[in-house]
Amino acid sequence: GKAAITQPAFQASDGTKVCLGCSSQQCRSGNPANASFSCNMAAAGRTIIEDCELPASKTLFLLPRPCLGARADLSSSSKLEQTMHEWDALVAKLQHMVDRDVRSVTQPKPPTQTLEAVGSIKVMVHRNGSVDKKRACCLVTKKDSHWLEHLLEQATERLDLANAARQLYFADGRQPKSLTDFENLPTNLCVHGLPELWAVSRDGFLDPEKHVDSLKGRLQESVAAYKVGKQELQDLKAERQSLKKQRVGETNETKQNILESQIDALSLDIEQATAQLKEYKKQVLACRDKLKAALQPPETKPSGQRADVFARLAKPNRATIRVQARFNGNDKMSPEPCLGTSMDELLLSCAKRLKMRVVKRLYSLDGKRLRKFSDLQQAQEVYASAGEAFIDPVKQAAELQLRE
Numbered sequence: 001g002k003a004a005i006t007q008p009a010f011q012a013s014d015g016t017k018v019c020l021g022c023s024s025q026q027c028r029s030g031n032p033a034n035a036s037f038s039c040n041m042a043a044a045g046r047t048i049i050e051d052c053e054l055p056a057s058k059t060l061f062l063l064p065r066p067c068l069g070a071r072a073d074l075s076s077s078s079k080l081e082q083t084m085h086e087w088d089a090l091v092a093k094l095q096h097m098v099d100r101d102v103r104s105v106t107q108p109k110p111p112t113q114t115l116e117a118v119g120s121i122k123v124m125v126h127r128n129g130s131v132d133k134k135r136a137c138c139l140v141t142k143k144d145s146h147w148l149e150h151l152l153e154q155a156t157e158r159l160d161l162a163n164a165a166r167q168l169y170f171a172d173g174r175q176p177k178s179l180t181d182f183e184n185l186p187t188n189l190c191v192h193g194l195p196e197l198w199a200v201s202r203d204g205f206l207d208p209e210k211h212v213d214s215l216k217g218r219l220q221e222s223v224a225a226y227k228v229g230k231q232e233l234q235d236l237k238a239e240r241q242s243l244k245k246q247r248v249g250e251t252n253e254t255k256q257n258i259l260e261s262q263i264d265a266l267s268l269d270i271e272q273a274t275a276q277l278k279e280y281k282k283q284v285l286a287c288r289d290k291l292k293a294a295l296q297p298p299e300t301k302p303s304g305q306r307a308d309v310f311a312r313l314a315k316p317n318r319a320t321i322r323v324q325a326r327f328n329g330n331d332k333m334s335p336e337p338c339l340g341t342s343m344d345e346l347l348l349s350c351a352k353r354l355k356m357r358v359v360k361r362l363y364s365l366d367g368k369r370l371r372k373f374s375d376l377q378q379a380q381e382v383y384a385s386a387g388e389a390f391i392d393p394v395k396q397a398a399e400l401q402l403r404e
Helices: 024-029 038-050 076-107 110-116 146-156 212-249 253-295 305-314 345-355 391-404
Strands: 122-125 136-140 168-169 194-200 321-327 334-340 362-364 381-383
Touching: 122 146, 136 146, 146 168, 146 194, 212 253, 321 345, 334 345, 345 362, 345 381
Parallel strands: 122 194, 321 381
Antiparallel strands: 122 136, 168 194, 321 334, 362 381
């Protein structure tokens, strides 16, 4: 009645199952054909070595007789089972030691993990205005008094920036002033639980929400939500129509009342779905307008003297009118050429050329008052008046002759 050992073994001469790697005496009395047999202690050792990727020099388990420093007492089945339990406990202990020590030697932890043990802050940094997946993971210790300079240096190096990063911003446009600003941040300022920052070199902070890729993503989400809402509305309408058909063909009054209540409930759902669909449509249109505005090239504004030149060139060209002006009622004098691009300028020019204190009115040769600048023609002869009515030179000459 000896209990069998639950591991690979061979049959000894006395009928006892014995592990080849546990008792050299029993091995000699066993079947020579099983000389290549090894216990599962050696198999467990090989598994540990393969999992830990140990070099050949670390194969401490691959011994000719991997008995793990123990001998089997074959006097009774209970002692064999006790030995077996001791081996299992020893293997578990060795495996734990390998996982803790040997793995740390053969596969050292990166510096970021060793810094985290003493207290550190890890952040994700993007290029200014970018929302792509290319970002840098930067790390500083909580006791670092020059944490901002170190973060800027890491961001410049890991993002491969052409110019050194000078400032860091959160997505909402705030700048971190101290390490406490990274604590208890809302989810919209984090990615995978880490604070999200944008490195700025020269220009000001560019809102990542206005980035073309971000706007395209939001437009796709809005369009997808609109399609889902539209499909839900169509399904509700189809279901209501089906219930209406059932109500028409139903003769039982109780069932008709039930169908009527279901139709009323669906009508309320349809109203809510319709209102929600309108909101989705507004979001889609708003996202399209923002994306269209973002895709348009920015307008360049000249500065300094160039701005003045561009401003003058941008003004609409006004036609310059040249007239031949005389004193009101005097057709004997030589006309004076006067220029102007508007009626006010022309009146001032006439007053200056005719040496009058003020010129308020212009008349044509036939006595018609020229009120608008558009009434004037190039090289037109006019009479300048200080405010008096038109004086006909022919009548004035006739009156003078009568007086004489």
